[in-house]
Amino acid sequence: MKKVLLVAVFAMATAIMYAGGYRVSLQGQKSLAMGHTGVAVVSSESVFFNPASMVYLESRFTASVGASGVFSNVSYQNENTGAFAETDSPMGTPLYAYLSYKATDWLSVGLGVYTPYGSTVEYEDDWAGSHLVNNIDLQAIYIQPTVSIKVNDKLSFGGGPIYVTGSVNFNRNLSRSLTDLDGNRSEVTIDASGVTNWGWTVSTLFSPTENFRIGATYRSEIILEAEDGDATFENIPNSPILPFTNGTVGIDASLPLPAELSVGLSYKFCEKWMFAFDYNRAFWDVYEALVIDFDDETGIPDSVNPRNYKNASTYRFGLEYQATQMFTLRAGYYFDESPVQAGFFAPETPRNDSNGYTAGLTVNIGDHFQVDASFLYLHFKEVDASYDPYNDLITGGQAPFAGTYKSNAFVPGLGITYKL
């Protein structure tokens, strides 16, 4: 039986993972297995997906923790030159932990810790696009105290403040050709960690019937402002004609974590089945440019890297089947629209539109424990793209970086839920 189920699950092979930009939609194995739907579902992952749902959880105490292993690959090639590169990114490990406690019949409180934004991309050093990025590691941890209030059996509200702590490490070469006397490419590493800020989330759940729910969640924009970051220059020729020298200088930089609105529905049918649909709108237009402001005394001009993202939508579909008392099977699909506009395809987040296929299952062990597993295959079409607003450091001329990209990602995930 077990074997059959495993086969079934992997034959369905579905899951989600990256949304456009550096949004990483991996906030719960149950939800992920259903195409990362959940805004109108009551589950142990509702702290994130819809805090208003928490109050309808049956158990007095519910805890869910989990992690995913993100294996993402990007290949680049340029047919005009024969240039070729592929990333050798380390496994990303986004994680989550949710607690909810039913204080009274009408009030639940909870805490969520999750990592909705992040990016880890490592190209071979000095590859063809190394003047744009060699490697980047972006992390943001959200900590969210949450309340959920029931108005009546059909309507509830939820929300809470969000505390974010983030870090970024980014390395690129300073130009397409600048080297020191020994031919080592001149490069800069931007590093900022322990960057914090506050945001908030608010949500509602409306259940017109026992089997039909509608939900909405809004999470605010949070701008990570690094005011005491470092920029370390290496392999810089010793000459006054260049604005920088070897060594570390201070920088200011900011990175937006955009607001996201989710609306959706869920519908239970034939006793054992549930269908869910989520629509996400990510307000990426806040990300106009990555600006590195070097400390004034360095005399280094600001580095302005236009991104010009647009708002983007994601359409998510999920299905759940209570196969037995022990097993719950899930599958899903989503279409994720990229916020990257034509001519702004930067290889640090090489995201075109993608299709996510998800699957997973929950195994109930006794009355208190659940093991939640999911798998996501994220498929990107091969795309011809370019990043146009790059100006050569020496000539000042515009030098678009163009080529063909092909990406994919495989994301297995595992979680545990405890109910009391």
Next chain:
Amino acid sequence: MGVLAIGFVSCEAEFENPVNEEGFYDSGEADFSQYVSVGNSLTAGYADNALYITGQQNSYPNIMAGQFELVGGGEFTQPLMADNLGGLLLNGTQVAPNRLVLGPGADGALGPQVLAGQPTTEITTSPTGPFNNMGIPGAKSFHLVAPGYGSVAGVPQGLSNPYFARIATSESATVIGDATSQNYTFFSLWIGNNDVLGYATTGGSGVDQTGNLDPSTYASNDITDPQVFASVYNDQVNALTANGADGVLINIPDVTSIPFFTTVPLRAIPLDAATAAALNQQFGLYNTQALPLLVANGIITQEEANARMINFQEGQNYPIVTDDDLTDVTAILEGFLPPEQAALLGQLRQANDSDLIVLTASSVLGSQADPNDPTSIVGVGVPLGEQFVLSAVEQERVATASAAYNATIEGLANANGLAFVDARTALAQVADTGVPYNGGLLTSTFVSGGAFSLDGVHPTPRGYAFTANAIIEAINERYGSTIPGVDIGNYPTFTASNDVAQ
């Protein structure tokens, strides 16, 4: 799940048609598996007046070999120098200078300066060959077939070439012999530049040896006889094609279009009205009496007299120069004038728009020849030396010889069914209009143009990348291959550094 996860790690994002998969690019009729390049400094990757590692890595043959890998090309070995300084040692004594960098001179102004440091490349320590890149800096056409050109013993007397001595398989080896004794399926040959270059860069101070068929009697700055060139070039092509290899022949660019000849302005002497008038007075008798007298006596033509007139004016002026193609009238003038003055006027004229002044004149022109004599300004009170000016007559000799060499090269390419690269036209395009690339315009402007290194003669890596693309294009045309070129914007130009030799 764990097992599956491990499996996913190897799931690369694969293109439908990966460029690095066999068959994406076509090798056409040619076999690029083993490539040998033969030539001079241009083939070696010489730049900034030296041969050094990063320059070699950006040599046009190495760039081409990198692209050949897309069509089955194999490893390409080069006799890499020991460092990035570029100087050469012979038994511990430095015999070739370090590379040039853009650095501060004695007055603090930025210009080409010799990089500081103790070089470590010893001529007598042979790196292990054979080498696919057989570009020997300084080699002329006939040197490639000359036994002993790589003799270490001959280096101190200037009888052999230190770069070849470093890698030659024996004291009596020839460049072409060491090249052709390897296994190769494809070759390139670019030789002949130095057969006119030395003459040109020294302001025509050598001899045009046209008519002299014995190259062993040539001095280093002479122009090689075109028949000698044709003969040795034919031998080289025969040797290189003897094993049935395909290849490409590259012709000789117009050496006078390089920054070495186009950077120093002709009207380099600023004068105010009073100084100009005073100078004109000094040369008054020479202009109005001496020259007409020489014409009247049939010693010089009226045309030459016109060319020898000296006339300064307020503003920027042409310098006075010595021209050894003028009739030497020193002896005659000594009958009328003090010897010093006679010597000054003996082969004197003022520069004109048809002259080219060499880059190395920039530190001499306008300086005081005698630090204690303020009237000894070079170009005004003292003529600019013959070796700094390439006159129209001298340019014509260079052009005539180059045209003859090029006729030979193109003819032999056609006769042997080899690819032919018109480097002359390609370089003319860089010099005349510039060549646009992704992010800039490649021109021959000294330092800033991007094509030429700080010696004003040899290309930068970007210039070599442009050259590689031109050669690849010719190869594709001849052999029906589809080898891609490179993005020349990714290749460096010059390096700036304050670490200059004092």
